[in-house]
């Protein structure tokens with residue numbers, strides 16, 4: 001590893017997908033306090049689809065983002081409190097409200113080929129003195145050179161680092177290495193990596209990213225997150241400790257918060273079942289999983305068929321409404337065939 005690894009905990013943002021956006025203020029307060037004490041560098045809190053994601057399209061939050069952020073802000077003393085914002089879902093006034101309630105780090109997320117839609121949001125964040133990252137989603141859909149071009153748009157806009165998200169959990173370790181090594185070599189700002197475990201590679205891929213120079217790594221407690229979940233932060237912390245790589249994480253404390261604050265509230269164990277494996281295999285956005293489950297029930301379809309069709313059509317984050325469309329079309333063609 002070139003440098004100390006900074007951990008960004010996204011249990012209360014990506015994990016919000018797996019919780020069907022039902023986090024309460026009490027749960028957030030307990031988890032945030034534990035993570036702060038355990039040494040996470042940034043603690044991200046927002047709807048799974050970022051600030052202001054609560055909607056019919058992405059799923060309604062039980063508690064408003066801002067109330068969860070406020071609950072976290074009261075207990076986070078050492079780490080930076082973070083949020084994610086997707087331009088078009090969240091606006092600059094949402095960013096201002098998050099800032100007013102204590103958010104000091106923001107990741108502006110776009111599809112891997114669309115980073116230029118983030119420029120005014122990055123400027124707004126930097127003008128407020130926030131630690132700001134450009135977050136490219138679905139990086140399996142672009143070759144390293146294209147990703148570099150997009151990352152340079154973020155770099156020129158003044159972000160503090162560029163994060164690559166394997167949103168579908170589709171990349172193999174060599175794919176991660178090719179992407180991260182090119183960016184680490186060519187950019188003058190740090191690179192980060194965000195994994196999903198749909199092919200069981202989240203820890204291995206995060207390690208590959210770190211070995212190629214990524215210094216910001218995302219993780220979640222118990223792996224709580226969309227699809228088969230994210231890189232399990234306790235596991236990667238233990239692996240990096242064994243490799244004598246500095247992370248700032250206290251292993252005993254991170255194990256305790258995972259066991260005591262997260263495990264008891266998880267709606268289901270974060271396993272790689274057939275559907276989440278298909279996300280990784282077919283290259284489908286992990287957050288589609290629960291939406292596709294509901295559509296499969298509604299139209300009496302096999303979820304695998306819906307996911308494979310979404311992958312074939314190259315659907316990207318933000319196109320959640322197409323899941324119902326695809327399910328409807330599949331059910332019509334299957335019924336015609338019957």
Ligand SMILES: C[C@H](O)CC(=O)C(=O)O
Nearest residue numbers: 014048049137165167287
């Ligand atoms: C808004 C997305 O869920 C961001 C993310 O975590 C990913 O692309 O993966």
Ligand SMILES: [Mn+2]
Nearest residue numbers: 014167194226
């Ligand atoms: Mn994710």
